[in-house]
Amino acid sequence: MAMDAIQKDLLEKVADLHEVPQGAYNIRANGEAAARSTTANIDIVTKTDKPGIDIVIKPFTKNESVHIPVIISKTGHSEMVYNDFYIGEGADVTIVAGCGIHNTGDSESRHDGIHTFYVGKNAKMRYVEKHYGAGDGNGKNVMNPTTVINLEENAYVEMDTVQIKGVDSTDRVTTAKIAKGATLIVSEKLMTHGRQVATTKFEVDLDGENSATHVISRSVARDESKQLFLSNVNGNNACNGHTECDAIVMDKAVVSAIPQIQANHTDASLIHEAAIGKIAGEQLTKLMTLGLTEKEAEEQIINGFLK
């Protein structure tokens, strides 16, 4: 299926792709498979029982990447997709997912996805997910991603999620189960504007001895948008858990942070940090003494914060 200019733009926004990517990929456009490529080590198979794909990465696959962007340019398109990822033992891979919606109509466009990862023993995975919305219609852009991560012994996962613009409503759920010696690092960047609503919830079980997690959420809420951050880290063994929610609130926006940490083991070490506040006046003043206007200073501070 050939892609038009709007679809190519969405693809660039969510996957930094200008052309078809190197390595394995699966591009889904308006609910249909637009392009797919597999490699000797990475297979992509369409599910037969429900919409979605299985991505199977052979053990010890090194330095390969998989791109699985989803783009929706048809107003009123709604879909629910199930993607399962099997990362073999000792593999070291990067997975780039993302969803871009361009909605110029009056109906809601919606992408709900459940990504389930099975990360094998000693495997390393970097998972990047970008969400972006555009279009000048009255139809809402809605994305509700659920991510389920199972880390086996000594696995290491870095998850970077970014949602900067144009998503009217999002309800993000990330759950993880972490085995012995495994580590999960999550970095979330979120900006809401207008009347957007974003909820993001983390539920992490540190099950194995010496398992660890570090969840960092940085967000900016502008205009009349609303954000809710929930995190729940359970230390079920000798482990280290750290969650951090840092938000800048502007205009008439509302931000709530509800942290919960629970130690079910005496050697569990858990920390939560949460900070919500406006941009510090002295930061604006400093940048203004460098010749920036107040507006430019504000943009610099936000861009840096979400970088």
Add this chain to the structure above:
Amino acid sequence: MLELKNICYSVETPDGTKDILKNVSLKIDDRFVVITGPNGSGKSTLAKIIAGIITPTSGQILLDGRDITGLNITERAKEGVSFAFQQPVRFKGITVHDLISLAAGKELNIGQACEYLSEVGLCARDYISREVNESLSGGELKRIEIAMILARGTKLSIFDEPEAGIDLWSFQSLIKVFENMHDTIKGNILIISHQERILNFADRIVLLSDGEIRKIGNQEEIMPLILNPNPVCEQIKV
């Protein structure tokens, strides 16, 4: 040249109006002018008034003859006023490289940024990509603050207690920075300081006391007044 004419600044307190600065008039056209005086004498307030951060209650500020009293912080910065904060500000996510580039008004390459950082005794390789956040010490921030003023290269540079927090770096190095800065930029440098060694290097010293200029002069004229600061109260020995 900077000229202050009858600058007054007062604030309302529960006990009534408090005058922070009283009719301060001053011309700054030397290389290095140091404003000194006891705590609470109004030094930092005066510096902030020049940078546009505080609006004076009355008075006039002229930069090279042009009235800049009504200009805001940004406009004054563009007119050629730089201000190094006494307590530098931290920014999450903004790197040393970003800040120096913003100060320079253009994207600097690593080599260019390195010139400014090495001038203040920091190795660019170690610092260029660092975020200007809690991971930097007060002394490191202070040097980066000075490097930003170097990168700006404006006709007037104001430093509010530049020596505070950089004890491990010698005063001599700091003075050398000011000298090099003047050789390169040829502007006026205004320093707020208590430090004798900085006072010794000034071309002119302004002694502020209780919001008023007590005296303007050279070291010989000012030092005796500083060493005997409070003729009003004989009880104060130190």
